Amino acid sequence: MEKSEITIKDVAKLAGCSPTTVSRVINNSDHPVSSKTKALVKEAIKELNFRPNRIAQGLKSDKSHIIGVIVHDICDSYFAQMVKGIEEFISDYDYIINIYNTNRGIEKELHSVNMLKVNRADAVVFAGSTLLDEEYRKIMGEYVQNLKKQGTVIVGVTPHPFEIVNIELGNELAAQTITDYVLNKGHRKIAYVAGPKILNTSQQRSEGFKKALKCRGIEVDNRLIIRSDFSFEGGRKAALELLDNIDEVTAVVAANDATALGLMWELNNQGIKVPQDVSVVGVDDLPEAKYSYPPLTTISLPVYKLGKQIGEYLINKLHGNKIVDDPANVQISLIERGSVRDLL
Amino acid sequence: MEKSEITIKDVAKLAGCSPTTVSRVINNSDHPVSSKTKALVKEAIKELNFRPNRIAQGLKSDKSHIIGVIVHDICDSYFAQMVKGIEEFISDYDYIINIYNTNRGIEKELHSVNMLKVNRADAVVFAGSTLLDEEYRKIMGEYVQNLKKQGTVIVGVTPHPFEIVNIELGNELAAQTITDYVLNKGHRKIAYVAGPKILNTSQQRSEGFKKALKCRGIEVDNRLIIRSDFSFEGGRKAALELLDNIDEVTAVVAANDATALGLMWELNNQGIKVPQDVSVVGVDDLPEAKYSYPPLTTISLPVYKLGKQIGEYLINKLHGNKIVDDPANVQISLIERGSVRDLL
């Protein structure tokens, strides 16, 4: 009883025709099939509740209908939203999502790409990828070339050293914009809590912060730049480190919302009022951001929408549509809430 | 140049042996291969950087190495953590995770199961599933039977009407435990903010709340039960609804943390202090829960760990290990923070 799957042959037998014909009906190929047999076949398919075996189909076509998505951490709502967006779009076209949670581990990233190759993924999205390690770059670059040669469609969300279609999420612009906003409110002594050094995203945001200051001719005070790790806990620790210089600082720009939230929590815990004593902003617009005390002023990177766009792009490419625009860069927007004091 | 993938034949040619032998080396089959040829083959594999085509392998073995996970919303950290746990475990065994985001939509759930069948998933995890709809149950039941017949390993996290291995997450117990805790602090007039009617989880938690009261001989006051939807926004609305009766209530049990967080936010917004004026508790122990004001007292359902357990169970089953325990029910624990006032 183990092996009793219904195949195209069973359908053929029931419909009184050849497997060839059944296949033609299934894929409504341009090879003509009389409407009578077509009806018979459809009847038989329904009768037997037959579904073609994707694996067998894949072997012939060398297509798996798998779209791989590599993320740092699926629990991070940034990635979760993106994955959701992609999944919702591509599932309408009967593709399936295969996610890899790397925890920013280089080992795991390499393993993921390997798996994607072995499983003949039709497309791969590098939603989050650790790029600044030299050796990693080299190996990964080869792997990616390999995938490309195989015909895999590839998209990256943050800039990559390898040549793939890339979506600029506007990380630098985001940080610059939020910093500019703080400057516009009259703040001049501004601290910055950076993300981990190894991430590209992190570097870009740091750049954005510095750029904003430089545009105003304000020089960057390295004492006020704290290295952190994009996490809530990291934000708390950063707040403690900041305590020494807190009197001279009127605002803190955090590299992301998680950090900003941790920062605010600890400041509050230390009896320092936000925004009365010090203003705090972040970048990301996490779902939690609007529920903090005070609600966090931040930058929205609409990643869910971006996910949908990526999905659309992939489907177009995979269906062989010739005229396909690269996915548009997503528009960021400032979300003004209550964590910044107006000094003017 | 399109089709230039390296196959087992290329390896055979380079190693000077037959594809058969190469296959035997790859799968280190029990059929003996001389150590000399074995070495040659391994050499050739490395040389050509060959990886066997999973699709072709799958066709023979009728195994896809795909583990499907059906979730309501991947952005919900409950599901994200579970998926993460599963992924981390199974990826060590070269299985891949295929997620379906249903948004609690029946259509999408059915579609997901169909896709899982078509793609010959080796295992399916019903992490979240909409169960209380009659018609749905019937159709889904058939689909599930179908999958089982196909040899798919199936696990469900909340109770299902179909016969599958099931993990009891202790929803009822969780709600009962947290309610009991509140009672132990001397509270007697306790409101409850329930989840959506259609979800099993929701029903179970409501049961737990009522049970706790009944055990003390306290009768349930239906005016103090508010139907909500498991969301932060829902919690806010519930707070507003509660405003009329707020004076007679000393504590509110929310069916989940998201609701509790929303509740606290709005109460705070209305000038009602937690826990001084009213105590609030939730269930889930979301990452955010420890960062709210005040930090939320809640019940931890260790879903990440559960994910790992599920992964382990699946791997055991898929590897054909005979003596496999059903995945153990996960132990809940009370997380005591600062959102409950001690009335004694």
Added chain:
DNA sequence: ATAGTTTAAGAAAACGTTTTCTGGTGTACT
């Protein structure tokens, strides 16, 4: 009526593996 075209259908090869079957060589035991 004949050649050409359209319509329809199936047989067989192919996709890249694994597995079964067959066979050949050497070693050990009567």
Added chain:
DNA sequence: AGTACACCAGAAAACGTTTTCTTAAACTAT
């Protein structure tokens, strides 16, 4: 010397599809 058996290796079939190639019948146009 002959039989048994372990060891090693390859040819060929199989998995469930799609695609190419072939054939046949039925029209159409001369």
